Amino acid sequence: MPATPPTLPHEAEAFAASLLSWYRENYRPLPWREQPSLYRTVVSELMCQQTQIATALPYFARWMAQLPDFEALANASEETVVKLWEGLGYYSRARNLHKLAKQWVAADPKPQSAAEWRAYPGVGPYTAAAIASITFGEKSAVVDGNVVRILARLTNDQREFSNGGKAVKSFTTLADLLIEYATHAGDHNQAMMELGATVCTKANPQCLLCPVRTFCSVNRAGDPAQLPRIAKKQVIQRRVDRVFLVNDGCLLLHQIPTTARRLAGMCELPPAELLETTYPAELIMTRRRGIANERIEERFLSVNWTRDLEKLVGAEATLFWQPLDELDDVTLTGPHRKWLAELFKQCL
Numbered sequence: 575m576p577a578t579p580p581t582l583p584h585e586a587e588a589f590a591a592s593l594l595s596w597y598r599e600n601y602r603p604l605p606w607r608e609q610p611s612l613y614r615t616v617v618s619e620l621m622c623q624q625t626q627i628a629t630a631l632p633y634f635a636r637w638m639a640q641l642p643d644f645e646a647l648a649n650a651s652e653e654t655v656v657k658l659w660e661g662l663g664y665y666s667r668a669r670n671l672h673k674l675a676k677q678w679v680a681a682d683p684k685p686q687s688a689a690e691w692r693a694y695p696g697v698g699p700y701t702a703a704a705i706a707s708i709t710f711g712e713k714s715a716v717v718d719g720n721v722v723r724i725l726a727r728l729t730n731d732q733r734e735f736s737n738g739g740k741a742v743k744s745f746t747t748l749a750d751l752l753i754e755y756a757t758h759a760g761d762h763n764q765a766m767m768e769l770g771a772t773v774c775t776k777a778n779p780q781c782l783l784c785p786v787r788t789f790c791s792v793n794r795a796g797d798p799a800q801l802p803r804i805a806k807k808q809v810i811q812r813r814v815d816r817v818f819l820v821n822d823g824c825l826l827l828h829q830i831p832t833t834a835r836r837l838a839g840m841c842e843l844p845p846a847e848l849l850e851t852t853y854p855a856e857l858i859m860t861r862r863r864g865i866a867n868e869r870i871e872e873r874f875l876s877v878n879w880t881r882d883l884e885k886l887v888g889a890e891a892t893l894f895w896q897p898l899d900e901l902d903d904v905t906l907t908g909p910h911r912k913w914l915a916e917l918f919k920q921c922l
């Protein structure tokens with residue numbers, strides 16, 4: 575009779591050992607791995623929450639050059655912090671990092687465990703587990719979309735989850751069990767992240783190169799790419815008209831209120847509705863952006879400067895004129911910084 579194939583979690587110790595030895599030979603030499611410290615781990619974890627590593631790398635270098643430790647960050651102005659984040663999106667992460675540094679500097683004793691880190695702004699279960707395991711060796715498993723994907727495939731789990739959060743919750747027990755067998759919790763967690771990012775990828779997983787393929791049920795019995803089964807979020811389509819208006823060497827901008835749920839305090843070209851534009855307007859450019867599950871079409875309109883418009887601008891507190899040669903001083907959202915360069919090229 576053929577031997578029963580090994581299945582998780584029964585083979586947890588051998589699985590953890592295979593994963594670790596693969597990671598130690600194959601990990602990407604990222605700056606926060608090459609010169610690890612608590613601060614660098616915290617910054618990298620928050621920066622990479624919704625951003626790909628390749629995108630985050632230049633931001634991380636710039637951040638470390640200007641704000642090298644918790645004290646420097648705690649003492650920086652919010653303006654400096656948000657400006658350093660410009661273009662990365664999800665700006666609440668920058669503000670949370672700023673608050674976190676202030677809280678850490680004031681804390682006595684300093685936080686170590688994942689449970690203690692959870693009390694810090696912007697630190698959810700994943701980030702807390704990453705910090706506590708990488709810096710303090712705590713056996714606390716990280717579970718995100720990457721880890722869910724690996725575990726669903728390893729166990730050939732065909733359940734359908736209504737959203738990613740439910741899948742994370744469901745696989746946390748197995749992730750916690752596996753890390754118990756790890757000889758180095760921080761490297762185990764990083765190895766799981768690395769495996770998900772480079773080998774067990776969403777499409778086209780590299781099963782032939784996978785260090786844990788002998789433990790993988792779907793590799794033996796099915797199609798890895800169709801797991802995990804998570805219901806797709808409904809996509810919402812929206813359209814926003816915006817005004818591109820330059821007058822007397824200044825550009826009209828709109829600051830998003832600091833109470834807004836998204837992009838609070840950032841600047842963009844003004845939505846046309848703020849100016850009640852029933853004026854003749856010329857469509858000069860159309861671009862698209864995605865924020866969470868929204869797909870937004872942004873149309874840029876050129877309008878002529880008139881007295882009526884002047885009154886409307888004066889009455890709207892979120893609108894202001896920014897000199898063209900001082901545009902670098904305001905914090906624009908990433909897409910608008912890019913699109914403005916295109917508009918200037920096209921229109922000025």
Ligand code: SF4
Pocket residue numbers: 724727728773774775779780781782784785786787790791792793798
């Ligand atoms: S064998 Fe394939 S599906 Fe299984 S964990 Fe490795 S890469 Fe993923």
